[in-house]
Amino acid sequence: MAGVQWHYVLKFIITGDAAVGKSSLLVRLTDQRFLANPDPTLGVEFGSKLITIPEENKIVKLQCWDTAGTESFRSITRSYYRGAAGCLLVYDVTNRQSFLNARSWLADVREHADPHLTCILVGNKIDLCSDESSSAAAGKRKREVSTEEAELWAQEEGLLFVEASAKSGENVEAAFERATRNILDKVHRGV
Numbered sequence: 001m002a003g004v005q006w007h008y009v010l011k012f013i014i015t016g017d018a019a020v021g022k023s024s025l026l027v028r029l030t031d032q033r034f035l036a037n038p039d040p041t042l043g044v045e046f047g048s049k050l051i052t053i054p055e056e057n058k059i060v061k062l063q064c065w066d067t068a069g070t071e072s073f074r075s076i077t078r079s080y081y082r083g084a085a086g087c088l089l090v091y092d093v094t095n096r097q098s099f100l101n102a103r104s105w106l107a108d109v110r111e112h113a114d115p116h117l118t119c120i121l122v123g124n125k126i127d128l129c130s131d132e133s134s135s136a137a138a139g140k141r142k143r144e145v146s147t148e149e150a151e152l153w154a155q156e157e158g159l160l161f162v163e164a165s166a167k168s169g170e171n172v173e174a175a176f177e178r179a180t181r182n183i184l185d186k187v188h189r190g191v
């Protein structure tokens with residue numbers, strides 16, 4: 001691979017309700033850090049990251065776009081979705097409403113994005129419910145969406161699914177990697 005910077009460039013978009021952790025997932029992916037109190041008005045808009053898919057011997061450049069605070073206006077335009085190969089549809093596992101609202105975010109994606117786009121449902125903030133029995137004592141919020149329920153909905157909708165934590169870093173890179181593998185698979189199959 002000498003001299004090769006990357007083999008593919010893929011655009012990813014990150015959608016979901018405000019405060020589910022979209023910017024935090026992006027910062028974790030690109031900068032390996034977590035901000036406990038990010039400025040909500042200054043959402044991170046863009047980040048890029050090189051990932052390697054070893055079994056393919058390929059380097060992929062991910063260009064990731066976050067909705068950066070525009071969720072409440074529902075003003076996300078077609079241009080945001082244009083050319084996207086992957087989408088992270090994020091909800092907060094401790095906030096049931098954010099999971100229910102994922103349906104309308106998915107409808108938006110389906111309306112505006114390429115029909116072949118790979119979408120991965122990401123249940124974020126699992127660090128808040130890692131130990132359910134002691135979570136109340138530790139002042140942690142309780143899980144409001146079970147893994148099984150989310151997995152079932154993801155299956156029904158043909159979405160990939162993972163639970164993650166931008167705070168601990170668990171499964172963040174893995175979420176992007178799974179979606180990337182799925183996209184490359186479609187490329188190979190000529191989809």
Ligand code: GDP
Nearest residue numbers: 018019020021022023024035036125165166167
């Ligand atoms: P966005 O509006 O969807 O971009 O959400 P942010 O990334 O701004 O995060 C909203 C709040 O949730 C912030 O206070 C973050 O620090 C917090 N947060 C984000 N991800 C996680 C996570 O995985 N675990 C925990 N405990 N808090 C998180």
